[in-house]
Amino acid sequence: MAEISEETLKKAEEFKLTANDHFGKQKYALAIDFYSKAIELNSKNAVYLSNRAFAYAKLEQYGAALQDASAAIDVDPKYIKAYYRRGSANLLLGKYKEALKDFKKVVGILPKNAEAQEKFKQCEKIVRQMAFESAIATEDEKPLSETLDVESISVESSYDGPHLMDGKVDLSFVQQLVAHLKAQKKLHTKYLYQILIEMKKLLCKLPSLIDIEVPEGNSFSVCGDTHGQYYDLLNIFEINGQPSIENPYLCESQMSTRKLIPPVNGDYVDRGSFSLELVLTLFAYKLLYPDHVHLMRGNHETINMNRMYGFEGEVTQKYSKKCFDLFTEVFNWLPLSACLNKKVIIVHGGLFSKDGVKLDDMRKISRNRQPPDEGLMCELLWSDPSPFPGRSPNKRGVGVAFGPDVTHKFLKDNNLQMVVRSHEVKEEGYLVEADGKLVTVFSAPNYCDSVGNKGALIRFDSQMNPKYVQFTAVPHPAIKPMAYASNYNMFMK
Template identity: 50%
Template sequence: MTVASGNIIEKFDSIDNPIERAAKIKDEANKYFKDEKYDLAIELYTAAIDLDSLQPTYYGNRSIANLRKELFGSALQDANEAIKLDPAYVKAYFRRASANMALGKYRLALKDYESVKKFRPNDADAQKKFEECSKIVKRIAFEKAIACDFDEKKLIDSIKPDEFAVETSYDGPRLDGEISLEFMKDLIAHFKAEKKLPIRYAYKMILAAYNFFKDQDSLIHITVPDKQKFTICGDIHGQFYDLINLFELNGLPSESNPYLFNGDFVDRGSFSVETIFTLLGFKLLYPKNFFMSRGNHESDSLNKMYGFEGEVKAKYNAKMSEVFTELFNQLPLVHVINKKILCCHGGLSADENVTLEQLRKLHRTRQPPEDGPMCGLLWSDPQDENGISVSKRGAGIQWGPDITKKFLEANDLLYIVRSHEVKPEGYERHHDGQVYTIFSAPNYCDQIGNKGAFINITGDNLYPPKITSFEAVPHPRIRPMQYGSSLFNFLS
């Protein structure tokens, strides 16, 4: 419990009845939830539950706060407890369904939407969610039925960019040959002016990136020469204008100014299309000096929830959103710098003895599995306590300093750089400096108030890393999650 929540709880110490005291603390938690201070709200709901564990609404409220924090495992547990206490608590079914959707457990989500329909047969929103979820379940079943391992057809193979015409009125950058620095500068200016890249050029970039990534291993070794600066960035989450500000602060990517972006390029922010094409463009321009790791948000289920699929459909079409799913499946999972720094989006897995060679050979061209090394690389988080714990996210693990030490020693590494978590200053140092979290989306979702950050190292000075924090910059008046599916409205 933090000092802030402790001070709030102390205000009600004079109330002798624990049930009345719990109700007052819950009311305070609701205020902080409304102000989008979810960490504090969760602590207060927990305090209320400790005083009165028989109130289903306390668990239900904590469940939605956990959903907002993307702690899907904790959200599931709270929704289950709320339903156990009150089997007719409709909101808990909604929240459990949302958590299961985020984890790709569509059939379980469908059962909950079916339950809601029974409780509220005339509820149009419940009917809509049931129908949309049902479509997803049927689509997945159909895809499995027609799938053939020996003759797998990819949608991306059917894309012919030159079949798409460029509008005669188009006055932006043109991609009729190889990508150039001039094209990238013009593309950034074009995007900043809120203009769209024609679909012909968009598909050209996707296809070129796909063909590059598909020939790579799941683990990429990066060599940084002595004295050369190298930059590691964390989550961007569709915050295009903050990405461009980062480049203004640290310099545009180049052969002498290389970058690694550590996953979660898209979702949440409503400029994910502009963000991903900017990153792919620099990857194609500087394939040996610009690197991209897959994050947990480069996945089909989260793209459906958090807006990327909807944004691609709105700005282009549904087919392109499916092609992006195939592209994301090809992204590398982990990078190792100068054989000493391991960079991945999430972290370690329950397999304490996994080696770098095993990570290099990981089968990655799929949606994230529910466990194992690939799941850990995309989903896991560090914890202060030794050992391994169940993740609050519902995927991956939480791992302690002893696990970090063992892994680093076994693989002759100095430290781990990972992302995946919002931090007030944009970064956090864990496990006595053997793990760093770096997060590069300042004022996440226009509401958290955090700074972003990036790491600089040089080839001859790997430790300690130099970390720079930066503030958010203004962007056009388009709210985060503008393109998120109504199916995943956590306020329902």
Template identity: 50%
Template structure:
């Protein structure tokens, strides 16, 4: 009798747990449908605590992680789903989605093929398989055509500005000068260019190429780690990710003033991709960099890279608005962007975050050879990809690259380098910024309502030289023309990310 009661109690408890997990799953599903991705992840996590053997819950959580760009976590969840149920097609599907979005099409292909074999009539799956096969073929073709390093001709050497005639029917803004004597960039030209961009008009390719080529020369002259002094009575503004949201960039300038010698800025990476006005953003920032080289500073983000630009839209946008040669010119120019800045010897500013080992000094960063595509490990990779975590120590990154670093890591880095604060970007925040690690690590993200669906505010930080205390300004997104984010990206990726 006692044993029967015990078994009955155990069964009732198990049923109760399953019912709890199902209720939590339904709540998480609702959050997912409403595009509250972080809330969905938290809900699926609670459901898994009640039912840790559910392949469905892991696959669902993987889908939410993908929307948050936590591709490492999504791959782990997809793997766990297929371990629990090798016949569960969505587990392979989700892992493939995450690998494709992470730029690992060759890994995604095997999972897409396995899923398609088990479910051959699924139209969405067939489209994704075809897109992945096409991408793998393109990568192999590109690899086969790649010239040996000794034979490589830089894009800037392939550009002949003198041959780019300004046609008589061109009505857009023009730089001062002439084709014979050369053209000079002025503030008047920049402001006219911005107004043309606002009306969705292009500038002539002659001027666009000149801006990028001159920006490359200016960036080459900079060190990998840039020191920026700020006078006691001066101010300095730091902005985070812009991601091709040109009209929100203009809103920042309308609120805080255009860049000038008395109104300096640092834009902390990820100028391009996602938003469909990335060309307008980067040409505007490069132009101001040329006009005010000591007052407009640019740092490299993880999206200033070939692999990200191929996937998330910048390559396609540049080709649509200009030429393939300009794509190559941007790639080379991005490789010369500095990796980090130090403000007034007190504030360390980097796109991603800190490092996988203790004791990293500023001198170590100064020695990094940055003219390359980002590697998958090491200081350069971590500077571009890492994120803070609430607990001490380090952990594998939810992104699948870089590292998650805790408050103790931040304290150690600041103490080692006699610094006061770390400022980084790289992550969407509801209020546009977040203060972590007992106030020693700040995230600033300047693209409000990211990809037209996150609902977040944007923010920028203003410092004054005397005390270097951060002051935050937050703002909502402003209207933009009816061109959706990811309009120039792989259509498969846009559908996968809910756009």
């Protein structure tokens, strides 16, 4: 390799400083651009690569973060921050054994570093827990939902929240529940168990792709990620109209009206610190109107994500680990996609690593499990669109990046007109791509109280013409996002 001139080294360092400034302002995409410019001038600087890995991780592009951290280690095998950041990326990808190796390396060199020790112990605990669960698991073991003795749980006279009558959800219960949760009060454990058990019974009867009909003259609304931002969800109901007979979202026929909450396209939980309240409200509405409330699974309705981003910690703190395990059972049965009027397909992540996938293939996906690392289920939850033709590795490290041509071919093969997906924060709350054939909708405004983005929903008429409705964040109680999450800081002091 030719020697780099002093002038070039100086320019690379200027790019790094500019990138650091953007990073400090949480403008991570711009930071990546300037780190990349620095790397183009000096590809043998481990700091540039490691810093870009950190920025990629902030955008949840853990595959790219892993690649950069590994490249930094190749450049400088003694650069300890790179091991820390690679370990963090592996941890966030659910690659716990690989993460453990990196953190072991870090604590071996820096035995007194508290952050490294915490990460090492965290990984070690997870690996041991997984080994223990694998050792005690049996094929004929009954799920928790079938062994819980809910009826034996008593409701204390001091409890001042809503009561389920005969275990059934009615409109009065839902209205009281929303008011109770909005006031930061807990639903009784007995009723929480009953709702989750009934939700599982309801969801397991559904196919992995649900078909929805929007009658002539009516409209249908679609929301994207809400990520535990409960008070913003309630604001959506205010903006789009409260579900009621007087204000229907969908008419079942010209003779009668039925109610519909906008279908929420996965990622109800994690990050925001009111995930439990949000998902519980949606589940209650689903039980109230089972044919007119539609909920799909996102990549965050999974154990790995819940473990790192807060939902497991939130449920365990507010209720118990048993409650979290029951939520996991329910999440496993959430449908993976929906089709509106045989024209618009709704998925959380995106499309596939191969051509020729038909809607029937999506209907037949066996979903009662944690998502695998590849295949249709994984790609529905994790893939992202790319502006470039064809397919390429996804920067998240999971799923695939698919170009506009892939979108067009999938739509043509299945006689559809549009793909709606979520999975990515967008400054305006939505982004239209692929010549208008693909739209990303994101419904968590000012994501994590820091991004400053708008939220959006899509309102389709019966001809599947979209109208985009934007909104801004509303105040919430003073509990910060990620309050219940694992500490996964990728920076070492």
